Amino acid sequence: MELRKREDRQAEIPTASMADIAFLLIIFFLVSTIFSNEMGLQIILPEHGKIIIIAPGNIAHVYVNKTGDVKIDGDPTKLNLIADKAKAMLTENDSLVFSIKTHPEAKYDYMVRVFDKLKHGGAERISFAPKGPPEKK
Numbered sequence: 001m002e003l004r005k006r007e008d009r010q011a012e013i014p015t016a017s018m019a020d021i022a023f024l025l026i027i028f029f030l031v032s033t034i035f036s037n038e039m040g041l042q043i044i045l046p047e048h049g050k051i052i053i054i055a056p057g058n059i060a061h062v063y064v065n066k067t068g069d070v071k072i073d074g075d076p077t078k079l080n081l082i083a084d085k086a087k088a089m090l091t092e093n094d095s096l097v098f099s100i101k102t103h104p105e106a107k108y109d110y111m112v113r114v115f116d117k118l119k120h121g122g123a124e125r126i127s128f129a130p131k132g133p134p135e136k137k
Contacts, residue, residue, distance in 0.1 A: 079117060083120040
């Protein structure tokens with residue numbers, strides 16, 4: 001009596017439904033992902049050619065030098081105290097506009113941090129001064 005030889009079976013992974021699984025995973029992650037709405041600086045720009053005149057007493061000059069040091073109306077202010085100072089200034093004058101001017105060689109991060117601190121202090125009217133010669137110390 002002769003015995004049959006065993007056939008060697010190769011292990012196989014069925015790939016017929018692999019595309020379906022991939023698309024289901026893509027749909028799952030698209031539906032379950034939360035997209036952040038607040039990206040970048042939220043700035044409202046005036047219309048082209050429109051000039052807004054502000055009384056000199058309603059402007060607080062904020063200067064950021066190239067090392068990140070901040071002066072508000074000439075007074076040196078630490079970064080962590082900017083929000084408190086902005087709140088105090090806004091209680092005295094609620095129509096105050098903060099004008100931020102940065103040194104041309106200052107890091108962009110310094111200006112963004114000052115902008116964020118002013119926002120946390122309740123400042124809603126913030127302008128960016130145009131590029132010009134740096135202020136003297």
